[in-house]
Amino acid sequence: MALSTNGSEESELYHAQIHLYKHVYNFVSSMALKSAMELGIADAIHNHGKPMTLTELASSLKLHPSKVNILYRFLRLLTHNGFFVKTTVKSNEGEKEEDIAYSLTPSSKLLISGKSTCLSSLIKGALHPSSIDMWSSSEKWLKEDKEQTLFECAKGENYWDFLNRDSDTLNMFQDAMAADSRMFKLALKENKHVFEGLESLVDVAGGTGGVTKLIHEAFPNIKCTVFDQPQVVGNLTGNENLNFVGGDMFKSIPPADAVLLKWVLHDWNDELSLQILKNSKEAISHKGKDGKVIIIDISIDETSDDHGLTELQLEYDLVMLTMFLGKERTKTEWDKLIHDAGFSSYKIIPISGFKSLIEVYP
Ligand SMILES: C[S@@+](CC[C@H](N)C(=O)[O-])C[C@H]1O[C@@H](n2cnc3c(N)ncnc32)[C@H](O)[C@@H]1O
Known part of the structure; x- marks a missing residue:
């Protein structure tokens, strides 16, 4: 790397780049969390009753064997983000070899289904595709002279009408609200x-x-x-x-x-x-x-x-x-x-x- 004549300017540029990239890729953390919720990772670890190795987890989640390493990559980010904790366990009783196992944190315990503190339906509601897609219309929304929501600008109907269109969507929203209320x-x-x-x-x-x-x-x-x-x-x-x-x-x-x-x-x-x-x-x-x-x-x-x-x-x-x-x-x-x-x-x-x-x- 070439030496800078102005170190602080260079460092400011690097920090600015990291700051910007971090905000650009924040959605990956949200989506990885949603995937973990949909797969039921927290339930699997909770039901296992002790830290779970990658192979145990992949088998319990019925993932294709070719996807074990992909699961590891999701867990690596989610562990970094505070949703899981890595510990080491003996591979087999009495053997010296150790394996990595995952356990829950207070945040991922909020994904255990059936508990009064389960927030899975909040994730489903908040990260519903319609609420994410609408953001691609934000420039159009901001430039036009119409008093309507971004949701309406993008989808052609307001959110309340969208919810009332069918009982599945209305239930999705009410379940999210009920989870928050509990x-x-x-x-x-x-x-x-x-x-x-x-x-x-x-x-x-x-x-x-x-x-x-x-x-x-x-x-x-x-x-x-x-x-x-x-x-x-x-x-x-x-x-x-x-x-x-x-x-x-x-x-x-x-x-x-x-x-x-x-x-x-x-x-x-x-x-x-x-x-x-x-x-x-x-x-x-x-x-x-x-x-x-x-x-x-x-x-x-x-x-x-x-x-x-x-x-x-x-x-x-x-x-x-x-x-x-x-x-x-x-x-x-x-x-x-x-x-x-x-x-x-x-x-x-x-x-x-x-x-x-x-x-x-x-
Ligand atoms: C964000 S939710 C809050 C629900 C609940 N208070 C909670 O915290 O779980 C807003 C609620 O307003 C209700 N709502 C919307 N328009 C209404 C109206 N005109 N009269 C009564 N309720 C209405 C919706 O059906 C929805 O249940």
Whole structure:
């Protein structure tokens, strides 16, 4: 390599190149993770009950013998990315020869099916081909004068219509949401006080009721209603204190002591979010000052020292923008939206790492 007359310029160029390439190829890490999920690698290791060698894994996954080395290459990247850990095991009982074996990390344990913490359906939903393909239309989208999402620009229909087109797609989306909701269990345990004393709660745009079921489990005496579009909740049945109601949150919301809006306001622009918040305020109005709205969403903090966390929040913002013309909001934006809807005060409590719970009072 030729010696540079200006070492720092050269080093800056190399760093810039690595930085750029890393962002270009980040999708490979996402896709390798999706492949691992589809193959069921985490289930195979979990069911084996101890670290698994490459040959054991390939045979359990029923891979073609010619693909063992390919599996190794996937595992090498995924191990580097923190999804698996390599250990050495004796090849055969009593023998000296050692083999490499793979075990799970806390992140890949989130792929074990059947567990309440399984996030496989979130990966399926987030990395669905339609949500990836749409990005090839981003230049067209940005240059044309049409108020539509990138998804609509690319696919000719909006995301909600796409979801409602067939039950498989709608289930794919609702399963992804339900998986995300089950992760709320820990946050609920840490924030029980938010729900204590409530006699009724309506989970607006609550999907198939992932979060409400957790609340119902922890507080069986609260009368819980999951309110969503008729095609989502129409066939669902609950029990005495857990019921499903179909309707349109832009028209009216069933009355309750508290309205829960989880992962809802980020789907909508400020004008439509304001409408949802005003209808929420009306729904709790019979409780006077004792009613509340509980929002679970992201509160972006660009000043945070946690670069990775802020990156995730900003990535979510672009997902909401491109799929729904929605947005993730900063604290200042939440402040304005909440006050514009006529509420007097609020409290932001950070939960599950990158989301926040916002208690809003009339
Ligand atoms: C991002 S999902 C959130 C689901 C749920 N809150 C959760 O966190 O799992 C948004 C939900 O809004 C519902 N939705 C969309 N438009 C609606 C409307 N006009 N009225 C009621 N629900 C609606 C969708 O059916 C979907 O279940």
